Amino acid sequence: MTPVVLITEELAPAALDVLADDFDVRHADGTDRPALLAGLADADAVIVRSATRMDAEAIAAAPRLRVIARAGVGLDNVAVPAATARGVMVVNAPTSNIVSAAEQAITLLLSVARHTAEANASLRRGEWKRSRFVGVEIQGKTVGVVGLGRIGMLVAQRMAAFGTRLIAYDPYLQPARAAQLGVRLVGLEELLRESDFITIHLPKTPETIGLIGEKELRLVKPTARIVNAARGGLVDERALAAALAEGRVAGAGLDVFEQEPCTSSPLLRFDTVVAVPHLGASTVEAQDKAGLAVARSVRLALRGEFVPDAANIQAGGVVAEDVRPLLPLAERLGKVFTAVAGGVAVNVEIEVRGPVVANDVSVLRLAATKGLFAAVVEERVTYVNAPLIAADRGVEVTLAAVPDGEEQPPLVSLRGALPDGRAVEVCGTVHNGVAGAAGVRLTGVDGFDLELSADGVLLFFRYLDRPGVVGTVGTILGGAGLNIAAMQVARRSAGGEALMTLTVDSPVAADLMAKTAESVGATAYATVDLTD
Numbered sequence: 001m002t003p004v005v006l007i008t009e010e011l012a013p014a015a016l017d018v019l020a021d022d023f024d025v026r027h028a029d030g031t032d033r034p035a036l037l038a039g040l041a042d043a044d045a046v047i048v049r050s051a052t053r054m055d056a057e058a059i060a061a062a063p064r065l066r067v068i069a070r071a072g073v074g075l076d077n078v079a080v081p082a083a084t085a086r087g088v089m090v091v092n093a094p095t096s097n098i099v100s101a102a103e104q105a106i107t108l109l110l111s112v113a114r115h116t117a118e119a120n121a122s123l124r125r126g127e128w129k130r131s132r133f134v135g136v137e138i139q140g141k142t143v144g145v146v147g148l149g150r151i152g153m154l155v156a157q158r159m160a161a162f163g164t165r166l167i168a169y170d171p172y173l174q175p176a177r178a179a180q181l182g183v184r185l186v187g188l189e190e191l192l193r194e195s196d197f198i199t200i201h202l203p204k205t206p207e208t209i210g211l212i213g214e215k216e217l218r219l220v221k222p223t224a225r226i227v228n229a230a231r232g233g234l235v236d237e238r239a240l241a242a243a244l245a246e247g248r249v250a251g252a253g254l255d256v257f258e259q260e261p262c263t264s265s266p267l268l269r270f271d272t273v274v275a276v277p278h279l280g281a282s283t284v285e286a287q288d289k290a291g292l293a294v295a296r297s298v299r300l301a302l303r304g305e306f307v308p309d310a311a312n313i314q315a316g317g318v319v320a321e322d323v324r325p326l327l328p329l330a331e332r333l334g335k336v337f338t339a340v341a342g343g344v345a346v347n348v349e350i351e352v353r354g355p356v357v358a359n360d361v362s363v364l365r366l367a368a369t370k371g372l373f374a375a376v377v378e379e380r381v382t383y384v385n386a387p388l389i390a391a392d393r394g395v396e397v398t399l400a401a402v403p404d405g406e407e408q409p410p411l412v413s414l415r416g417a418l419p420d421g422r423a424v425e426v427c428g429t430v431h432n433g434v435a436g437a438a439g440v441r442l443t444g445v446d447g448f449d450l451e452l453s454a455d456g457v458l459l460f461f462r463y464l465d466r467p468g469v470v471g472t473v474g475t476i477l478g479g480a481g482l483n484i485a486a487m488q489v490a491r492r493s494a495g496g497e498a499l500m501t502l503t504v505d506s507p508v509a510a511d512l513m514a515k516t517a518e519s520v521g522a523t524a525y526a527t528v529d530l531t532d
Contacts, residue, residue: 003044003302004064008036008052011071015047015291018299037061045298047071048078050260050278056082066382067301069294072281073097074231075311076204084312087385091297091310095150096290097281102154104280105199105229108253109159111274112225113138113197118271136196136223139163144195146211147230148173148183152201156183167191192219197227204231214239222248229255229280232262241266244273255280304532306363306383313366313383320359325430326352329412329440330364332454332530333428334371337414339528340445340460341424344376345416347396354410357401365399368414372397375528411443428454448490448499455530456485456503461517462524465491465498469520473500476516482508497523 005023007016008030019025028039030052040046040062047069048054054068056079067089068078075092083090111117114135122129143159145152148170156166166183169191178185188211192198198220202208212226213236220226226249228235237258243249244267251272257265260278267273281290300307306327308319319327330350337348350368352361369386377389390397413427427444442454452458463469470489477484483505491498508527517525 003066004042005298005302006039006043006046008039008046009049009071011047011295012288012291014288015071015295018292018295022299023302040065045069045302047294047298050074050077052077054078054083059083059086059088066380067091067298067307069298069301071096071287071290071294073101074204076231080312084384084388087380087382089301089307089310089382089384090312091294091301091307093290093293096293097283097286098150098154100283100286101151101201101229101280102158103283104255105151105155105201105227105253106158108227108229108255108274108276109143109197109199109225110138112227112251112253112272115272117274138197141165141196142167142194144168144186144191144198145183146170146188146191146198146200147202148178148181148185149201149203151230152199153181155199155201156181164197167194188216189219192216193221195224196221197225199227200230200234202230202234204233209233210236212236212240214242217243217249220249223250225249225251225253227253229253232256232260233258237265237267241270244270306367310383319363322356323359323361323363325439326356326361326364326410326412327367329428329430329454330367331371331374332440333412333414333426333442334368335374335528335530336371336442336445336454336458337416337424337426338372338375339458339526340426341416341418341422342524342526343418344372344393344395345418345424346394347398348372348414348416349398349400351400351402351413351415352410353402353413354404354408356410357403361401362399364412365397368412369397413444442501445490445499445501448492450488450490450499450501452486452488452501452503456505457507457527457529457531459500459502459504459508459513460524460526461500461502461520461522463498463500463520463522465489465495469498470500472520473502473516476512476519477502477504477508480508480512482506 002024005019005025007027028035030036030048040058043062044064045067049071059082065088068083070078070092073094078090080090115133119133139162142165145156145168148168160182167186168178168183169188175185211234217239254275256278268275297307306319350365352364366383366386369390370381370383373381373389409429411429415425417423425446428442431439431441440454442450442452444450484502485505486503489498489500507529513525513527
């Protein structure tokens with residue numbers, strides 16, 4: 001079946017073009033709850049913006065759902081823990097609107113400083129009252145940036161051009177990094193006392209809700225102006241209204257509110273407040289970038305590939321180009337490991353060897369864990385829930401990166417112990433210049449050296465080396481209508497234990513595997529389907 005992508009809010013046409021050829025793109029009104037739940041019933045992916053609420057109920061209504069994508073920065077309207085528990089990937093576009101959001105904050109700051117909005121409204125009423133709208137200059141003033149993340153940094157860089165003195169509160173930023181931007185880090189109380197303009201750029205978390213409240217607003221200068229273009233609720237709106245009414249704050253610029261849509265806040269009664277309906281990301285460029293970013297992420301997710309922008313993947317972030325080809329290798333080695341082991345290990349160590357470890361290879365632990373449990377549990381195993389599944393089953397999965405200066409293909413090995421003490425090891429590599437699955441090679445199983453493509457349906461038979469075994473296996477499989485695409489026998493010594501590995505064109509039934517193993521006196525046998 002063609003995967004269904006449900007779009008619940010307006011998306012840039014360029015983003016729709018990315019999805020149109022490969023997916024069944026459907027639309028539903030995300031604010032119409034019954035329509036949303038009905039549309040989710042068949043959805044493999046859903047793309048939302050800020051108005052659609054993807055809570056636990058909505059996620060439960062989508063049994064096929066693999067990815068929730070928000071075409072924007074925040075995830076306030078997505079129940080990320082519920083999605084993670086279901087193995088549903090959550091992606092957003094964390095950098096799509098940072099320029100637009102920074103420019104919006106500066107627009108509000110300038111508008112509040114010069115009474116632009118109210119002066120415009122006055123003139124449109126036929127009034128010419130220049131003396132009523134005397135503002136203040138920005139140059140020489142102290143601008144306090146609360147939160148020096150990506151948007152906060154952009155604001156600070158741009159405000160520096162106005163000849164301002166910049167201070168910032170951010171307990172998670174090193175002073176040296178702030179100094180590079182020409183910003184002095186201070187405590188929150190010091191920032192509130194010293195700033196002429198305060199602009200807030202924090203995520204909405206339990207720790208930041210109400211960060212600027214009654215107590216904090218009593219610290220600011222009566223000439224101070226406050227801008228919030230980040231998230232509603234970071235500034236206590238009732239406390240801000242009281243401070244404005246009492247003349248303890250000179251003005252405010254607001255792009256966001258505690259409850260949205262908002263049309264009746266007491267803050268809207270003040271001429272000194274410039275308020276707009278959450279327009280921080282409302283530029284053509286930001287919408288295009290957000291839509292394109294999540295559309296590309298949805299394509300990757302529905303193909304089962306790693307998505308760098310996934311918010312609920314433990315090894316998130318940018319994956320180096322040298323590391324990306326190792327993702328399918330690690331996952332396939334995990335599948336082979338479980339098949340050869342015949343059960344779940346107590347612990348598994350992934351070792352990555354070679355110059356590639358100069359990069360961050362932590363994502364390979366995630367890929368290998370995904371492969372380890374693919375055939376073990378009933379639920380779909382994804383990059384999202386693989387660590388949870390391992391933890392629930394008490395399986396410790398670790399990663400070791402071993403530098404190797406030699407110019408050779410990277411080697412990935414999985415070693416682990418079963419509850420009965422038996423050790424299992426599988427190894428593999430990727431061939432340089434060979435793209436995709438064709439370049440993934442299985443190079444070892446339990447000490448037997450191999451050189452086989454880790455693709456298709458693999459069969460393993462361990463037996464005592466002797467003449468006639470290869471012919472017997474070929475005859476039985478051929479008689480069952482199975483075509484052997486490749487075959488390799490590895491042995492440690494003549495007449496000793498041998499491992500036969502075959503690639504066949506289709507899965508082999510359990511009874512046929514057992515019959516074949518019995519016919520050659522195999523001490524162990526296994527099969528694994530590595531077909532994409």
